[in-house]
Amino acid sequence: MESENSSLKENNEALVSRADELARRLHNKSRQANRARLSADGLRAELNRSKHARAVQAVRLGRRKTDGIGKAMKLARVSDTKRWMKGKGGIFVEKSREMVRELVALKVTPENVDPVIHTVGTGLGLQVQDHISARQVGRVMEEGGIASDVQVAMEINASKAATASATDHTSESQMEGWRTVLVEGLVGTYNASPLGRANPIDVDEFITFIKALGTDHANDQKKLARLITEWVRNSRTVMLGKRWLSSASMQQYMPTILQFSNDKIANAGGLDAWNALSEEEKAIRDIEVCRALYCHFGEQEWKNLSAEERFEAESLVWCGCCMHKEMNSVKGGVEGMKLFWESIGGPAPVKLMNKANASAVKNSNSGSAASEKALDASEGGAVKLTSLPGALFNHKDDKRGQQDTFKLYFEDVLGFKVSCPDTSNTRFQSHCDCAIFIILYLPQILQFMSHIMYNKGKTALNHLEANVLKGLQDIPTLTELVVLALYANAVSYAYMRVVRATGNRKMNALDLAEFHKKVISFCEKIAENPDLLLAPDASYETGTLHGQVWEHPEVFYAIQQLKSKLPNLSGCLKSFFVGTFRLSAAARALIYANPTNYRNEGALGVLRRAVREAARLSLSVHNAKSKYTVNDTRQFLQSPAVTDAFRAWLRAEARRRIDSGRDRKCRMKIVAHEKVVAAEKEAAEVKRKAGGRAHKSITTTELIKNINWHRQFVEVGVIPAKTLISKMPKESKVRQLIAAVERYNKQILPRLQMLALAAMTAGVSDKDGVDGIPIVDSWDAEDEGLEEDMLDDYD
Incomplete structure (x- = not known):
């Protein structure tokens, strides 16, 4: 349990x-x-x-x-x-640079480029976010000028031919200028660029491309042509030597090179002296020896050229300016008219004297030295008269002359405005134009002279106005005016239409030979038959060079009304017209020369106007703008050949040139040259005054004694008789002594020197002389300043 x-x-x-x-x-x-x-x-x-x-x-x-x-x-x-003008890195983009160059080419000043860009942007509804300074504008324009140099060098190198064109009147300075322009300005700039480093140009070959020279007709320009010919000839010899060396074997040229090298060391003073030279000096001497070698071998090759090849290599065509031809023809015609008045013995054109000469004539006795001197220094005739209305009716200074009153008066009388041709400036054909103007409006001009006289308080004309009125009322002067008008209508205008033609009608100066023959033939025809221009039924078909309508038909009818008052018109016209008057096809095709020199002279006028509008404009900036515009460098800068590397070099090179202070160096060079010239003139003046003081002390007795000493070398009568010499004033005695000294140096002294040489070879001492004839050195009165100083002292 x-x-x-x-x-x-x-x-x-x-x-x-x-x-x-x-x-x-x-x-x-x-x-x-x-x-x-x-x-x-x-x-x-x-x-x-x-x-x-x-x-x-x-x-x-x-x-x-x-x-x-x-x-x-x-x-x-x-x-x-x-919108931004700058790009990456703060660098102005190419489009902005192009815009700036175009604005400057359109005459916008560097200071106003930025305001113009912003003003235009605002007007178009754009906001330009950055700015460009005037200094940067200068750099951009310098880039355009450098690019233009590269462009021209490339184009000349591609064409293999170029024509030089002269601007000033000093042969040596022009020659040095051409060396600078071609060698440093074009070839040097091109070879320094990326394009040149990839494909360099040989300087000597580049010089050989000069085929022609266009200038006016002055003697110094002809000398320049000779200097350039020698320069080109030397460069062609060097190129022949270079080509021979490039194809010859070492055995052919080595002995000569060794010889030149040994000479180089010997000229330096030996091997030790050569080794003591600096590397720069050695390099300079090596270059000189190298060029001497090229010339040596080139001269040998030159001898092997055929006659035709040598002619082609030596030829350089010189073309004179056709505008100067026409101007010279008018000058020749004017001289012909002067001879005509002398030949007929009738009244010549009245002298239109300046105020001083008119006063000298008025206050001196007729025939006195002062009166004759004033008359000789004064001029008359059509050309002198046409220069006066230009100064009175259209003066280059707006504050002087009667130009405003003249225009208003003629507008009231004629119903329209007219302007007198601008003869007060250097204007081509302005004197012929003024002659036509005076003939057309002669009655109205005479009325206008009365108009301005009675509008003055004293009712009197000033000296210039009185001279104009005197010339307009002088029949011989009016005769010459009519001749100038006829020549212009018949020849000048038609001639200039041909030589200054543009576009498809533009001609090569080398193709004008037949045309100039036609001009000469036409002038001869008018000289033989003046009625071709003077007859009432004269026609332009036979009275003009080109057979076309007169340039000023109204002046023909004005002359018809006036010629009855001009009795010597036909003879004067005839005298005026009398006073006026080898290459292969391949070589000719290479050469183009402008018929006229107006491009150079016009360029000088553009420069003067540009400086007047912008006083601070430097020559380098003006040249850069002009080259960029004339050569259309904008298209070149847009070409595929221009790379980013080239543009970067262009910017750096422009900055380097501007920062180098070249404009200041150029100005200092000019000042240094002026100082040298002033010092030379000052030294010459000191020498002249010292000689003058020495000669001033010579007495009348010494003058007579020296004159009489020269009598032994000349025949009786060559030197005036002693009685006449004694009665002469001291000034005349001085002139007689100067003439005797010059005669002695030119005629007597060479004979005495030959006699002295003969005596020396015969053993006679030079101290004894030959037959009592003293042996003396030459005395140059001009070098000693005798003539000028003594005449100044006794004037």
Whole structure:
């Protein structure tokens, strides 16, 4: 029983323990269920809150999206109007540089380039965000000038021919200028660029491309042509030597090279002296020897050329400016008219003297030295007269002359405005134009002279106005005016139409030979038969060079009305017209020369105007702008040949040149040259005055004594008799002595020197002389300053 009870007790305890365990578990599960329910409720609430938040967030995102799109569209609209001239690294992009160069080419000053860019941008609704300084504009223009040099060098090298064109009137300075322009300016710049480093140009070969020279007709220009011919000839010899060396074997040229090298060391003073030279000096001498070798071998090759090859190599065509030809023809015609008035012995054109000469003539006796001097220094005639109305009716200075009154008066009289041709400036053909103007409006001009006289307080003309009126009323002067007008209508205008033709009608100066023969023939025809221009039925078909309508037909009819008052018109016209008057096809095809020199002279005029408009404009900036414009360098800079590397070099080279201070160096060079010239003139003046003081002390007795000494060398009568010499004033005695000295130096002294030489060979001492004839050195009166100084002293 007890065992059963204990067993039951144990079972009961186990059951109770089991029940407690289950109760605990149930409690735990209940707690877990409660926590799970609470968690679920929290999650549900959180989910609801998140859902609400996401709904609110979606609304906000929608609003932000809408606002963002609006802002983006607004920003896009703003960015569409913004523009930058600079790119990566703060460097102005190529489009900006091109725009700047084009603006400067259109005469916008560097200081105004940036304001113009911003003003134009604002007008187009654009906002330019950065700025460019005037200094940077100068660099950009310098890049254009450098690029133009490279472009021209490439084009000449490709064409294998070039024509030089001279501008000033000093042969040596022009020659040095051409060396600088071609060697340093074109070839040097090109070879320094990436394009040149890849494909360099030989300087000597480049010089041989000069085939022609276009200048005016001055003697110094002919000398320049000879200098350039020698330069080109020397370069061609060097090129022949280079080509021979490139194809010859070492055995052929090595002995000569060794000889030249040994001579080089010997000239330096030996091997030790050569080794003591600096590396720079050695390099210079090596270059000189190398060039001497080229010339040596080139001269040998030159002898092997055929006659035709030598002619082609030596030929350089010189072309004179056709505008100067026409101007010279007018000058020759004017000289012919002067001879005509002298030949007929009749009244010549009245002298239109300046104020000083007119006063000298008025206050001196007729035939006196002062009066004759004033008359000789004064001029008359058509050309002198036409220069006066230009100064009176259209003066280059707006503050002087009667131009405003003249225009208003003629507008009232004629019903339209007219302008007198601008003869007060250097204007081509302006004198012929003025002659036509005067002939057409002669009655009105005479009335205008009365108009301005009676509008003055003293009712009198000033000296210039009186001269104009005197010339207009002078029949010989009017005759010459008519001749100038006829020549212009018949020859000048037609001639210039041909030589200054443009476009497809533009001609090569080398092709104008037949045309100039036609001009000469036409002038001869008019000289033989003046009625071709003077007859009432004269026709333009036979009265003009080109057979076309007169340039000014109205002046022909005005002359017909006037010619009855001009009795010497036919003879004067005839005298005027009398006063006016080997290459292969392949070589000719290479050469083009402008018929006229107006490009150079026009360029000088453009420079003067540019400096007047921009006083601080430097010559280098002007040249860069001109080269960029004339050579159309914009197209070159847009070509495939221009790479980024070339543009980078261009920017660096422009900065280097500007920072080198070249403009200041050029100005200092000019000042140094002027100092040298001034010093030379000052020394000459000191010498002249010293000689003058020495000669001033010579007495009348000494003058007569020296004159009489010269009588022994000439026949009787060559020197005036002693009685006449003694009665002459001191000035005349001085002139007689000067003439005797010059005659002695030119005629007597050479004979005496020959006699002295013969005596020396015969053993006679030079101190003894020959037959009592003294042996003296030459005395140059001009070098000693005798004539000028003594006449100044005794004037």
